Amino acid sequence: MQFFFSRLGFILAVILLTAALPQSLYAQQTDNTLETIKKSGVISIAVPQDFPPFGSVGADMQPVGYDIDTARLIAKSLGVKVKLVPVTSTNRIPYLTTGKVDLVISSLGKNAEREKAIDFSAAYAPFFNGVFGPADLNVATAEELAGKTIAVTRGAVEDMELTKIAPASTEIRRFEDNSSTIAAYLSGQVQMVATGNVVAASINGQNPAKKLEVKFLIKNSPCYIGLNKNQPELQKAVDDIITQAKKDGQLEAIAQTWLHTSLPKDF
Numbered sequence: 001m002q003f004f005f006s007r008l009g010f011i012l013a014v015i016l017l018t019a020a021l022p023q024s025l026y027a028q029q030t031d032n033t034l035e036t037i038k039k040s041g042v043i044s045i046a047v048p049q050d051f052p053p054f055g056s057v058g059a060d061m062q063p064v065g066y067d068i069d070t071a072r073l074i075a076k077s078l079g080v081k082v083k084l085v086p087v088t089s090t091n092r093i094p095y096l097t098t099g100k101v102d103l104v105i106s107s108l109g110k111n112a113e114r115e116k117a118i119d120f121s122a123a124y125a126p127f128f129n130g131v132f133g134p135a136d137l138n139v140a141t142a143e144e145l146a147g148k149t150i151a152v153t154r155g156a157v158e159d160m161e162l163t164k165i166a167p168a169s170t171e172i173r174r175f176e177d178n179s180s181t182i183a184a185y186l187s188g189q190v191q192m193v194a195t196g197n198v199v200a201a202s203i204n205g206q207n208p209a210k211k212l213e214v215k216f217l218i219k220n221s222p223c224y225i226g227l228n229k230n231q232p233e234l235q236k237a238v239d240d241i242i243t244q245a246k247k248d249g250q251l252e253a254i255a256q257t258w259l260h261t262s263l264p265k266d267f
Contacts (some may be wrong), residue, residue, distance in 0.1 A: 002061035005052040029093070033102055033227070034234040042081045043070040046101040049086040053201055054125070060139075061224040066258040067105045070124055073152060073250060074103070074225075077241040093118060096226055119229050121238045123222035124251065125262055129158050133192035134199045139215045145170040148159075151184040151191040153177060158194035159237035161218045186210050194218065204260030213261060222267070 015176075026059040037043045043096045047067050048055030055065040063084050076084035085101050092106045096118060105129065110120050131150065133139060139148065146167040151160040162172060173190055175181040185193040192215065193200075200212045210253055225238055245251040 010165060027188060030157070031109065032233060034237055037078065037080055037102055037234075038077075040080075042083055043103065044083045044085055044101040044220050045074070045077060046085050046087040046092050046095050046106055047071055048089075048092075048106045050088070053198065053205075056215075066125055066254055067107060069254045069257070070225075070251075071103075072106045073254070074105070077117060084103055087206035090135060093226065096228060102227070102234075104225075107223045108226050109221050110168065110224050114155040114226075117229075118226045119231065119235055121225035121227065121240045123224055123267070125241050125258055125260070126197055126220075126255070126267055127223050128214075128264070129161070129194070129196050129217065129218045130200075130218045131162070131192055131194050131215045133215050134211070135213050137191060137215070139192070142166055145192075148192060149190040150194055151175060151181045151190040152194045153181045158196075158218055162194050163219075164257050181206075197261070201261065202258040208260075214264060217264065 002172070017240040040135075047063060047146065049057055051065075053065055054067045055063060063086065068084065071082055071084060074174050074211060085095065087095050087101075087104070087106055092104050092108065093114065095101050104118075105124075107113060107125065108114075108120075109127065111186070113153065114120075131139070131142075131145070134238070137148075139145060142165040144170045147170040150162070150163055150166075150177070151173050154176055159172075159174060166172060171183060175184060178195070181193060182197065182199070186203070193212070197214065200214070204211050226243075227234055227238065234249045246263075252263055
């Protein structure tokens, strides 16, 4: 009798433990998200709402940006409707792992900690620090900065990295804030500027006559689409869409629209 009750207690404990498992974890292990998306005809995608040019609210109060256009591209390629779910940088991954969305397209970088929780697609958007200058300035490597003038923001990543790699004859002019750094380029005080591609995109959007193009990267941290683990079919479908969009120019068009520049050559 004691054995019976012990065994019964064990079985009940297993049942209770199983019931207590997060539903999202169970779903990640058993569900085919791609199949569910196609059956429902809708894909839910987390997107930013406060990080232009990747995602913000337009004049008509509708979401606009690089990530929003990418989300619509994914949905169209899958042949389904898209449900855009606004998120913040804090809750975007929890929204995915708890099943509130199917994908996260929210300027998401990849790191070891995040890779423990979710999987990532191929890169779909460039996010980097680099050296930028006018199209007619022939510079493609750090060595070719010799004898040139370049503006950086004092203490920024670009300042620290450029100091390591620039030839001694490079004139690095340091400014106290981003606005002063940008103003130095726009006013012709320097030939180039070292900054982030999002800042460069903003300059190009507001000052087309002074359009910047990327000369070379200093630090690269592209954006990836996040998806739950154990979803190989969905991951392959998303990767295939990104690959095709790179080939046929759809991603290039999105970059031109929102970053006002071409995708990097090795992207």
